[in-house]
Amino acid sequence: MIRRSVRFGLLAAALLLLSGVLAGCAGNQAVLTGASWPGISTGEEQELVYVAFGSGVYAVDPETGAEVWTYPAEPERGRTFYAPPAVSDDMVVVGDYDNTLVALNPDTGAPIWTFESDRSPFIGSATISNGLVYAGSADGVVHALNPQNGSEVWSFEADQGIWAEPLVVEDTLYIPSLDKHLYALDAETGELRWRFPDSGDSLTPPMGAIVSAPTYYEGLLLFGSFNNRLYALDVESREVVWQYEATNWVWGSPAVDEATGTLVAADLDGHVFALDVETGDELWTTEVSGRVVGSPVLVAAQEGETAVFVGSGDPAGAARLYKLNLETGQNLVQPGSVEVEFASRFLFFETGTTRRTVPLNSTPVALGDVVLVGSHEGDAPLHALDAGTLLGVWSFEPVGS
DSSP, X not given: OOOHHHHHHHXXXXXXXXXXXXXXXXXXXXXXXXXXSOEEEEOTTOOSEEEEEBTEEEEEOTTTOOEEEEESSSOOTTOOBOSOOEEOXXXXXXXXXXXXXXXXXXXTOOEEEEEEOSSOXXXXXXXXXXXXXXXXXXXXXEEEXXXXXXXXXXXXXXXXXXXXXXXXXXXXXXXXXXXXXXXXXXXXXXXXXXXXXXXXXXXXXXXXXXXXXXXXXXXXEEEEOTXXXXXXXXXXXXXXXXXXXXXXXXOSOOEEETTTTEEEEEOTTSEEEEEETTTOOEEEEEEOSSBOOSOOEEEEOTTSOEEEEEEOXXXXXXXXXEEEETTTOOBSSOOBOOEEEEEOSSSSSOOSEEXXXXXXXXXXXXXXXXXXXXXXXXXXXXXXXXXXXXXXXXXXOOTTO
16 A cells, blocks of 8 residues: 555645545645646647646647647746646636636637636636536535636535536536535536435445546446545446445546446556446456556557556656556556656755656546657656657647746
8 A cells, every 4th residue: 555655745746635634534624735747638629739737728739749829928926727628619718726717719828708716726627518617626616607708607515625527417517526425416507416425325435535527337427536446326326336446546537448348447556457337347457657646548449459548657766658458458568658857856955957757647648649648847748659659759848938
């Protein structure tokens, strides 16, 4: 198991929680600091790649890695970005640590509207669906906004913070929270339909914090928790169909291959595992070289072989992008890495530069012949690796960085 000190080291790279939240004690609020690994997303047409990291949001040419636009045009003191932008045909919506949600023109980066929360940062991605923009903030409030002007249509308050992207399935909005509950809301009105677990539910072990969006598959909500479990919850009966015991926290959302009914997830001990999505039976498990924070990504090849892309990161050792066989979990190619030069940040006196691998904590993004990964160290927050060989193709370095 990862020791408590290592667990806190992971969170310190992104967000700091009071120890009570992570240890399972109620009543504590999240403490947030700085920016962490980049958030990467693309639109359906995949004409541009959008990266939220540090002081800006960037639009990048996926062919060359060249910067197309940046928002804001000049860095603003105290303003940092983190979550993958939400993308629709006519806007890019992204939140920041300065308690602001902003909608941008996807082609130019010009702001369309802004929404201010009640002194609480936006950690997770927003969702654009059903004619509304949904976003959860670190104080546990879900905001439903008018996409035309950013005005609030309704809000709902959980007991603790929300780090996950809201999930919309038909007319229901699903919201995971650090308060160890999964909420189901009416997507139009925000009315609470149910929450899990509820007062009458008995779980062994008790539910932990949930920091990533659930995955929906044929009436099941599939999600991991900080109690080392992955759950399959029936949305109609609200009963646990099965639960899988991992060896550590399950941070990212699971991925499901609909053709085979195979679910793939990972934990902070670096165990990547495949399960039968209907029964929860383990099909295989593979150990990678460090913790896995982001979600696995499944990509079907033309010859019918589906690959699983998983990024791993360990500050004390190697960090790699893995390409695994969906059927067996075996490596398809030698893992790819990203290396950068950066000044020592952990000594009182800088002693030059050190060369090391970069933890790949963000969820990879498959884009044609390349796979995009984000790095939170060095000058290049975005790297493109060849999807076949995992060799580097290009790196994006923001203008003026």
